[in-house]
Every structure is written in C-alpha cells, then in structure tokens.
Amino acid sequence: MSKFPPIYYSDYLELDKLLSCQNLKSEEYGNSAHDEMLFIIVHQAYELWFKQVIHEINSINRMFEDDVVDEKSIGIAVSRVQRITEIQKLLIEQLKVLETMTPLDFLEFRDFLIPASGFQSFQFRLIENKLGLSDEKRIQYNNADYLNTLEPRHRDLIMQTVKRPSLLELVEKWLERTPFLSSQNFNFWESYRKSVDKMLEHDKNIIINNKTLTEKKREFQLKNIELTRQNFEVLFDESKHNELVKKGERHLSSRAMLAAIFINLYRDEPILHLPFMFLNLLVETDEQFTEWRYRHALMVHRMIGSKIGTGGSSGHQYLMSTVDKHRIFTDLFNLSTYLIPRSELPKLPEDLVKQLGFSYSNGRKYDS
Ligand code: HEM
Numbered sequence: 471m472s473k474f475p476p477i478y479y480s481d482y483l484e485l486d487k488l489l490s491c492q493n494l495k496s497e498e499y500g501n502s503a504h505d506e507m508l509f510i511i512v513h514q515a516y517e518l519w520f521k522q523v524i525h526e527i528n529s530i531n532r533m534f535e536d537d538v539v540d541e542k543s544i545g546i547a548v549s550r551v552q553r554i555t556e557i558q559k560l561l562i563e564q565l566k567v568l569e570t571m572t573p574l575d576f577l578e579f580r581d582f583l584i585p586a587s588g589f590q591s592f593q594f595r596l597i598e599n600k601l602g603l604s605d606e607k608r609i610q611y612n613n614a615d616y617l618n619t620l621e622p623r624h625r626d627l628i629m630q631t632v633k634r635p636s637l638l639e640l641v642e643k644w645l646e647r648t649p650f651l652s653s654q655n656f657n658f659w660e661s662y663r664k665s666v667d668k669m670l671e672h673d674k675n676i677i678i679n680n681k682t683l684t685e686k687k688r689e690f691q692l693k694n695i696e697l698t699r700q701n702f703e704v705l706f707d708e709s710k711h712n713e714l715v716k717k718g719e720r721h722l723s724s725r726a727m728l729a730a731i732f733i734n735l736y737r738d739e740p741i742l743h744l745p746f747m748f749l750n751l752l753v754e755t756d757e758q759f760t761e762w763r764y765r766h767a768l769m770v771h772r773m774i775g776s777k778i779g780t781g782g783s784s785g786h787q788y789l790m791s792t793v794d795k796h797r798i799f800t801d802l803f804n805l806s807t808y809l810i811p812r813s814e815l816p817k818l819p820e821d822l823v824k825q826l827g828f829s830y831s832n833g834r835k836y837d838s
Contacts, residue, residue, distance in 0.1 A: 495582035503578035505571040512568045513588070519557050520593035526550045527600045527637060534640035537647075544744040551751040558758035565765050573773050580780065587780045588766075589616070592624035599631040601755070602638025602798045606718060609791050638798055641752065642722050648729035648745075658732055659706070661816030666702050669810050670695055701807060705731075722801040730801075731808050735815055739826035749802055756799040763793045 480486065492510050496503035530550055533543040588594070589611065608616065617625050635643075651658050677683065677691045704710045711724040722730070730749060737746035767789035770779070779785040797803075818826070 494579075496579040499582060501578075503575070505575040506579045508568065508571055509576075509579070512564060515564065516561065517591070517593055519561060520591070520597060523554050523557055524593060524596055524600065526554050527597065531600060531635070531637055531640060534637070534644055535635070539644055541741075541744065544748055548744055548747045548751060551748065551755060555751060555754045555758055558755065558762065562758065562762050562765055565762075565769050569769055569772070573775075576773055580774075584780045587619075589779070590619050590624075592620055592627060595620075595628050596631055598796070598798075599628060600634075600636060602636035602721075603796055604636075605632070607795060609788070609795050611788065637752075638721065641749075642726045645726035645729040645733075646723060648732065651725075651729060651732060656819045656822055658816065659728065662731075662735075662810075663702075663706055665810055665814045665816055669814050670699050670702075698807075705808060720801055727801060727805075727808075730805055734805055734809060736818065736826070739818075739823070741826045749805075752799045753802045756797055756803070760793060760797055763789065763796065767793060 491514065492507060494502065494506045494510070496506045530547045533539060533547055536543075595616065611619070617628060620628070674692065674695050677688055677695065680688070683691070704714065705724065705727065708724045711720060711727070714720040715723070720727075733742050733745045733749060736742050767786055770789055771786040774785055776787075777785060779788070
C-alpha cells in the first residue's frame with residue numbers, strides 16, 4: 471500500500487481543464503469551421519512543448535551560473551539539451567499535421583483570429599532570449615519592437631530574461647574558465663599556430679605542384695589559402711577578433727573560441743568528451759530551430775501566399791529573413807573552420823594527458 475492517497479488519472483492530469491480549452495471562434499460566430507479544432511490543438515501542443523523546453527533551459531542555465539560547473543552537471547546538461555533536440559524534431563514534424571489543412575480551409579476561420587499571431591507566443595520569445603538571441607540581432611517587425619505586440623504581463627516576463635545571462639553568455643564564461651590551455655611546459659596557442667602554418671604550407675605546395683591547374687585557377691586557389699590564413703590570424707589576434715565582435719560577426723570572446731577549439735580537437739581525451747558533446751548539441755539545437763523557422767516560413771507561404779500575416783507582418787518574407795539572422799550559436803558552427811587533421815595535432819605533454827584522462831584508462835584505442 472502506498473502512503474500517498476490514490477489519485478484518478480484525469481484528476482492528476484487535470485484533463486477536465488485541459489480538454490475544455492479548445493473553444494472555436496468559428497462556432498462562437500455561428501459559422502463552424504471543421505479545421506479550427508486542429509489549428510487550436512496543434513498550437514496548444516506547441517505551447518506545452520515550449521513549456522518543457524523552457525523547463526530544461528532553466529535548469530541548464532542554473533548549472534552554468536555557478537563559478538565552477540562540476541562534471542556531473544555537464545553530463546546532466548548533455549542529456550537535457552539532447553532532450554530539447556528530440557522535442558524539436560517533434561515540433562518540426564508537427565507542422566505536417568497542420569499542413570493537412572488546406573489554404574482554403576484556413577480561410578474559413580482566419581479572419582476571426584486577427585490580430586492574434588504566433589508572433590505573440592511569449593514562450594517562444596522566452597526560449598529565444600534564454601538561449602541568447604540578442605535584441606541587436608533581432609529583425610524588426612513592422613519597424614517596431616517585438617515587445618510592443620505583447621500584453622504587459624508577458625512583456626514583464628520577457629524583460630526578466632533579458633536581465634539574466636543567456637545560455638550563450640554562460641557557455642562563453644564557462645569556456646573562458648577552461649583550464650589546460652597553457653600549462654608550464656605547454657602552450658596550446660603557440661603549438662596550434664605552428665600546426666596551422668604547417669597545414670596551410672602543405673596545402674599551398676599541393677596547389678603549386680598541381681600541373682593540371684591553369685594559371686588562373688592556381689591563382690584563385692592560392693588566394694583562397696591566403697584568406698584561410700587571414701581567418702586563422704584573427705583567431706590569434708585578440709584586437710582583430712574584438713573588432714569582429716563589435717561588428718556582430720563574432721559573439722564569443724577569443725579565449726572562449728580557443729577553448730572551444732581545444733575541446734573539439736582533443737575531444738578523444740576522456741575529460742573533454744562530455745564538454746565536446748555539450749557544444750555539439752548546442753549546434754544541433756540551433757540547427758533544429760533554424761530548420762523549424764524555415765519549415766514554418768514555407769508552410770506560411772503555402773497557406774497565405776504573399777498576404778500579410780494576421781499579426782500584420784510581411785508574413786512569409788519576414789519569417790524567411792529570420793531563418794539565418796536569428797541563429798544563436800553560429801560561432802560554434804564556425805569552429806569547423808579552425809579544425810586541423812588529427813595527424814597534425816600538437817602532441818600534449820604527458821602530465822597534461824594524465825590530467826585529461828581517467829585514472830583507470832588502459833590506453834587502448836577503439837577507433838577501427
Ligand atoms: C496556418 C498555420 C500558420 C500560419 C499561416 C502562420 C503564420 C505566421 C505569420 C504570418 C507569422 C509572422 C507574424 C505575423 O504577421 O503574424 C508567424 C509568426 C510566428 N508563428 Fe506562425 N503560422 C502558422 C502556424 C504556426 C504554428 C503551429 C506555430 C507554433 C507555435 C507558429 C508559431 C509562430 C511563431 C513562434 C512566430 C514568430 C516567429 C518569429 O518572429 O520569428 N505558427 N506565423
């Protein structure tokens with residue numbers, strides 16, 4: 471016998487309340503539209519999942535607010551971001567359910583919704599802000615602040631998130647605290663730079679010695695090598711890096727970038743594996759959000775063509791412009807620019823390898 475009082479399924483889930491929240495405007499106005507039920511339920515399902523995603527982001531952000539993030543927390547953070555990405559896959563798939571409603575069916579009740587719009591989803595804005603979409607990056611909606619479309623109670627909630635550090639900012643601080651980047655007998659910065667120079671010199675020689683290239687093509691490829699070299703230079707030159715941050719072309723500090731590169735390059739070292747997975751999952755979340763934005767924009771185009779949205783924006787056009795501009799972890803995507811082949815990696819000193827390994831490791835490799 472449980473020491474807790476028995477509870478009835480419907481009561482636990484408060485289904486009476488939940489299932490009485492689907493009130494069709496078309497019915498209220500005496501012109502019942504069959505598909506409005508689907509429209510409401512799909513949106514409500516989204517908002518429930520948004521609530522779960524916020525729950526996960528809140529817990530991850532709390533872990534990273536501590537000055538020291540212990541390894542157990544990284545494991546938990548990894549599993550929670552992974553949960554978010556699984557939810558996102560559902561969110562993308564769900565659009566297909568809504569697309570079983572044709573544009574003509576939508577027209578049956580669309581006018582009853584004006585000026586309500588997904589644009590007013592305060593939970594969606596909370597997710598964006600908590601992850602790190604900054605106001606400077608946001609595309610203006612009808613030349614006005616997105617907050618203007620919300621009621622004060624929701625505006626207040628969103629303003630609170632603006633005051634707190636976002637996941638992007640917390641991850642930056644965490645990366646900046648990464649130890650190991652320079653120890654007494656190893657300076658990763660210098661060793662890595664030498665390896666990059668070697669790699670670029672090697673690529674340059676391949677181009678120079680490639681007899682099949684025309685002079686024009688050779689010149690073009692050598693120019694590209696030079697551009698890649700300049701890209702790497704920015705990484706080694708903090709003031710140039712900071713200029714890019716000012717222009718909004720980079721978001722993470724150069725120290726954080728360097729740490730992220732280190733984690734990516736040496737991810738096979740046991741201690742760096744979870745941090746690597748975590749960074750990789752942040753890239754995955756960003757990619758899923760981008761995919762959702764794109765799929766939603768396409769659906770909107772299909773549903774309303776080039777009409778303006780019920781919220782009054784340029785509809786499909788506005789949404790398409792957010793697809794690329796509202797990405798958050800772009801610096802982590804760009805890390806691939808700075809990766810060098812495993813064979814060129816600076817060898818870590820013994821004492822550092824010991825620090826990065828688990829004491830019970832038998833040193834065997836399992837990569838074939
Ligand atoms: C028939 C289906 C849908 C249509 C025609 C539609 C249309 C639009 C349009 C035109 C906008 C731009 C703002 C405006 O002027 O209204 C918008 C924004 C938005 N919609 Fe939808 N939508 C649909 C379904 C959904 C669903 C199922 C969700 C899930 C929650 C959703 C969430 C959003 C969000 C979050 C925004 C703001 C996006 C941003 O500002 O980046 N929409 N929608």
